Amino acid sequence: MMSQEKNDEITLVGADQPAGQLLRHYWMPAALAVELGGPRPVAPVRLMGEDLVLFRREDNTLGLMSRFCPHRGVDLCYGRLEGGGIRCSFHGWHFDQTGQCTEQPAEPDGSRMHERIKISSYPAVEKNGVIWTYMGPGEPPAFPALDCFRAPDTHVFAFKGLWECNWLQALEIGIDPAHASFLHRFLQDEDPADGYGKQFRDKAAQSDMPMTKVLREFDNPELKVEETDYGLRIIALRDLGNGQRHVRVTNQVFPCAITIPMSNEMTITQWHVPVDDTHCYWYSMFTSFGAPVDKEKMREQRLKEHRLPDYAPLRNKSNEYGYDPEEQKTLTYTGMGLDINVHDQWAVESMGAVQDRTREHLASSDAAIVRYRRMLRAAIKSVKLGEGDLPLVIDEATAKDIQGPISIDAIGPTEEWESVWTDRDAGRRASCTWDAALS
Amino acid sequence: MGSKITVHFVRPDGSVEAVEAETGESVMQAAVFNDVEGIEAECGGSCMCATCHVYFDDAVSSLLPEAEEEETVMLEDAAAEVRPTSRLSCQIKLTAEMDGIKVQIPDRQY
Numbered sequence: 001m002m003s004q005e006k007n008d009e010i011t012l013v014g015a016d017q018p019a020g021q022l023l024r025h026y027w028m029p030a031a032l033a034v035e036l037g038g039p040r041p042v043a044p045v046r047l048m049g050e051d052l053v054l055f056r057r058e059d060n061t062l063g064l065m066s067r068f069c070p071h072r073g074v075d076l077c078y079g080r081l082e083g084g085g086i087r088c089s090f091h092g093w094h095f096d097q098t099g100q101c102t103e104q105p106a107e108p109d110g111s112r113m114h115e116r117i118k119i120s121s122y123p124a125v126e127k128n129g130v131i132w133t134y135m136g137p138g139e140p141p142a143f144p145a146l147d148c149f150r151a152p153d154t155h156v157f158a159f160k161g162l163w164e165c166n167w168l169q170a171l172e173i174g175i176d177p178a179h180a181s182f183l184h185r186f187l188q189d190e191d192p193a194d195g196y197g198k199q200f201r202d203k204a205a206q207s208d209m210p211m212t213k214v215l216r217e218f219d220n221p222e223l224k225v226e227e228t229d230y231g232l233r234i235i236a237l238r239d240l241g242n243g244q245r246h247v248r249v250t251n252q253v254f255p256c257a258i259t260i261p262m263s264n265e266m267t268i269t270q271w272h273v274p275v276d277d278t279h280c281y282w283y284s285m286f287t288s289f290g291a292p293v294d295k296e297k298m299r300e301q302r303l304k305e306h307r308l309p310d311y312a313p314l315r316n317k318s319n320e321y322g323y324d325p326e327e328q329k330t331l332t333y334t335g336m337g338l339d340i341n342v343h344d345q346w347a348v349e350s351m352g353a354v355q356d357r358t359r360e361h362l363a364s365s366d367a368a369i370v371r372y373r374r375m376l377r378a379a380i381k382s383v384k385l386g387e388g389d390l391p392l393v394i395d396e397a398t399a400k401d402i403q404g405p406i407s408i409d410a411i412g413p414t415e416e417w418e419s420v421w422t423d424r425d426a427g428r429r430a431s432c433t434w435d436a437a438l439s
Numbered sequence: 440m441g442s443k444i445t446v447h448f449v450r451p452d453g454s455v456e457a458v459e460a461e462t463g464e465s466v467m468q469a470a471v472f473n474d475v476e477g478i479e480a481e482c483g484g485s486c487m488c489a490t491c492h493v494y495f496d497d498a499v500s501s502l503l504p505e506a507e508e509e510e511t512v513m514l515e516d517a518a519a520e521v522r523p524t525s526r527l528s529c530q531i532k533l534t535a536e537m538d539g540i541k542v543q544i545p546d547r548q549y
Contacts, residue, residue: 001483003474358472361483370481370488374549 007357010376011168013048013274015135018380019168020048020274024136025383025393026255027143029273029283030054030064030124031131032158035309043309044077048135049276053077054124057084057097062124064133065099070117095119129158130283142399144230144392146253148269148285150403152434154292159302160283162312163345166354167256167280170272173344174258175372177236177250178365181219183347184340185333186212197286197298199340202263204246204409211409214238214246221248225368230254230392230402231375234368237417245414247421251405252372254391255379259407265290265428267407278353281311289432305339313345321346403438444538448475451546462535466528466542467491477544484529486510492517493528494543500524503531519545 013020028047031054035043041056044067051067053076069076069088076095079086084097093114094103099121101114123140124133127149134140143149148156163170173179184200189210194201204214218238226233231254238246251259257271270284286293306313315322321336328335334343362370375391382388394402408428412420429436441462446469448456460469470478470491479490486509495503503526506514510530514521528542 001471001480003471005474359483361485362481363485363487366481 001360001362002357004358007354009380010373011166011354012277013167014277015048015050018384019376022376022380022383022390023048023255023274024134025141025390026136027132027134027140029130029160029271029281030133032160032283032311033126033129033131036062036131040081042077042081044075046275046279047133048274050120050135052120052122053079053086054131055081055086057081059084062126062131063097063121064124065095065121066119069093070101070119093117095121097121128153128156128285130285141393142396144394144399144402146230146259146269146402147267147289147404147436148259148287150434150436151287155288155434157286157293157295157298158284159286159299160281160311161302161306161341161345162275162310163280163282163348164278164317164353165280165348165351166277167272167274169348169351169355170280170282171252171256171258172369172372173348174260174270174272175232175234175250175252175368176366177221177223177234177248177368178219179347181215181221182333183343184212185216185219186338187216187331187333189213190338197294197301199262199268204411214240218246223365223367225371227371227375228405230405231257232368232371233405235421239414240411243414244411245417245420247408247410247412247417249406249408249410249421251407252368253405254375259405261407261409262286264409266293289428289436305341313342315339315342316345317349401439406438441533442535444533444535446533446537447539447541448477449541449543450477451544455541460533462533462537464533466493466531466533468529469533470528470542475544477548478528479548480529482529486513486527486530489513489516489518489527490548491528492519492521492545492548493526494522494524494545495526496541496543497524499537499540500526502536506530517545518547518549 009018030045030047031043036056043054045052045054052064053067055063057063067076071093074090076086076088079088085095087094092105096102099119101117104114122133122135124131189212200211202211204211221236221238224235232252234250236248240246253259259267259269262268266286266288268284268286270282273281273283321342324335336342336346379390382390406425408421408425410421410424444460446458446460456475458469458473467480471480481490482488510527514525
């Protein structure tokens with residue numbers, strides 16, 4: 001629980017807001033690469049409250065600039081791609097790749113007005129299916145050597161979805177290991193063989209027990225939270241009662257991402273990216289340590305649930321997320337279908353556009369959220385005072401050492417739980433066809 | 440709706456922040472709703488987190504209702520030194536007699 005001022009400080013994302021200023025110190029997903037895949041490589045982007053236009057230049061590099069022309073405010077998405085930048089279709093004003101206005105053809109010869117007009121322009125790069133941008137001061141940090149960036153493109157699938165709520169409550173559901181045993185509880189277990197590409201649908205670790213059963217029957221895990229060089233490692237321990245313990249290792253990657261297991265061979269690294277104060281996109285990178293990802297199948301599964309071009313989920317508040325009280329009696333805890341993404345979406349959206357933390361009562365199962373908020377506040381304070389190091393604002397040399405993070409489900413003898421998960425992960429990396437070794 | 444009183448929160452460095460509070464609310468609520476630094480109140484007053492720990496001076500301390508077992512047990516987890524005058528401020532309701540009291544904020548809550 002906190003005051004309104006403190007809640008604003010950690011949630012609002014405008015360029016003049018404390019959280020907005022902190023987030024701008026990091027690379028943020030701006031779009032999926034496929035969004036520039038049409039006949040004309042231009043897409044609108046709204047990121048941290050700023051309206052931008054993303055485009056591919058003639059030299060194949062990426063441009064990201066203010067979306068509305070500084071003349072009369074029309075949409076540069078319909079402009080003409082020229083000279084590394086965009087020419088507005090209204091009066092032909094041209095902006096080069098730095099956002100500098102270079103020409104105003106309807107002005108008199110010799111006019112120098114254009115020299116005083118410049119729009120925002122941010123660097124943009126593509127990595128493994130996601131287009132990233134940096135909207136902060138000075139030079140951007142280096143990308144850490146996370147698995148989702150190290151893996152070859154054949155082994156990473158990227159997708160995104162719109163949630164109609166503030167980014168922070170979206171991030172916080174990802175660092176809340178207790179909720180999976182309730183919100184995502186399946187009252188019956190599907191055959192794990194049908195579970196490709198679906199969270200919680202594989203067998204748990206080396207057992208024959210479906211993960212859904214582990215979560216359902218052992219709903220009170222012990223949580224351990226530790227700070228790391230990338231953010232937090234969160235471990236949920238479930239004693240299975242037969243001398244065995246289930247270990248689930250998830251992670252917070254500062255400031256707004258999580259890395260969680262999806263199946264025995266895949267992990268998900270997921271960013272919660274502010275569109276503005278009341279909307280966000282989750283951007284997921286599914287990384288495989290086994291077979292190359294079946295991108296077509298994974299995209300097809302998800303396009304059944306999302307509309308284009310805005311990747312908004314078809315199940316949403318307007319249709320009650322498909323809520324079915326009969327289903328809630330026999331099949332799912334929520335009555336909202338089998339897609340766990342929808343459950344999360346309901347939870348974070350039903351808190352309200354921005355969760356009112358002045359009325360909150362955190363419990364012991366929120367230990368990771370508590371730790372994360374301390375890190376978040378400390379980072380916001382660092383930016384405000386202009387002193388202290390920010391987590392993951394790193395140079396190339398340091399970035400090489402920030403790997404993984406390990407994210408896995410494992411079962412082993414209760415007393416040996418600490419080696420059980422590291423061994424299991426090492427085994428998975430050793431048999432991986434791409435170099436996933438941790439140094 | 441209660442009546443207005445003043446509570447003086449004393450920071451670890453000795454400086455004082457006077458806030459307007461209402462009888463019936465807890466000392467913790469008076470701090471959180473006035474944005475007083477140093478009282479975290481993560482569990483929102485459920486006596487579950489020991490991050491609303493404060494010290495009262497001796498005179499006030501003896502006037503307060505005795506701590507219930509739940510509070511005494513939870514106080515053991517407080518991060519800062521636990522003194523005879525330590526209380527969890529979410530468990531202390533403000534009354535008219537407490538107008539003007541001083542409440543000492545410990546050096547840390549975690």
